[in-house]
Amino acid sequence: MRTTILLVEDHHLVRQGIHALLKALPEMEVVGEAADGRTALQLAGECRPDVVIMDIGIPKLNGIDATRHIKDRNPRIKVLALSMDSDPLVVRQMLLAGADGYLLKECMADELAAAIRALREGKKFLSADISGVVVDDYLDALSGRRMMPEEKLTLREREVLQLLAEEHSIKEIAAMLNISDRTVDSHKRKAMEKLGIYTLVGLIKYAIRNKLTTLG
Numbered sequence: 001m002r003t004t005i006l007l008v009e010d011h012h013l014v015r016q017g018i019h020a021l022l023k024a025l026p027e028m029e030v031v032g033e034a035a036d037g038r039t040a041l042q043l044a045g046e047c048r049p050d051v052v053i054m055d056i057g058i059p060k061l062n063g064i065d066a067t068r069h070i071k072d073r074n075p076r077i078k079v080l081a082l083s084m085d086s087d088p089l090v091v092r093q094m095l096l097a098g099a100d101g102y103l104l105k106e107c108m109a110d111e112l113a114a115a116i117r118a119l120r121e122g123k124k125f126l127s128a129d130i131s132g133v134v135v136d137d138y139l140d141a142l143s144g145r146r147m148m149p150e151e152k153l154t155l156r157e158r159e160v161l162q163l164l165a166e167e168h169s170i171k172e173i174a175a176m177l178n179i180s181d182r183t184v185d186s187h188k189r190k191a192m193e194k195l196g197i198y199t200l201v202g203l204i205k206y207a208i209r210n211k212l213t214t215l216g
């Protein structure tokens with residue numbers, strides 16, 4: 001049985017390399033490619049792949065929030081994070097968003113293939129380089145013993161925050177998200193209140209620090 005794959009990676013050369021690796025595996029087929037999170041959402045709905053290989057630092061909608069959208073819309077789709085970032089904060093956020101696996105980009109081709117096969121079998125897969133401390137942290141978060149800083153914001157507030165950090169205007173964000181200018185401004189104000197940040201510069205710094213944007 002062939003495994004259909006959507007490849008989400010904003011660097012063209014890297015995307016080509018991963019595609020070439022997967023093409024060499026007869027049981028796998030890349031059915032779509034995206035360079036940003038919003039295109040990934042569109043293609044996930046159109047192609048309905050078995051597995052999404054998701055970079056995290058992508059524009060317009062980061063891989064964490066794109067994963068959350070994809071899993072909400074179609075829980076059957078498996079998401080494999082493929083990132084250079086081993087920061088526990090990032091790994092934790094990706095797992096909480098619903099990712100089924102997490103690999104570092106320094107992995108070997110065999111490990112990537114093994115991860116995809118594991119996800120298809122309904123298993124989870126974490127890179128050997130991901131510390132057990134990260135898993136413990138993730139389990140603590142799921143247990144409800146403490147609120148993660150990133151959970152203060154709604155998904156829409158996170159989206160608006162990322163787009164503001166990427167220097168899109170209120171009108172551009174409204175058009176991109178198909179909402180009114182007033183609604184965008186409302187999400188911005190609510191995010192500021194929740195975070196206790198009252199300047200745009202402060203919001204941008206928060207977005208960079210919490211890996212909501214590719215900037216920084």
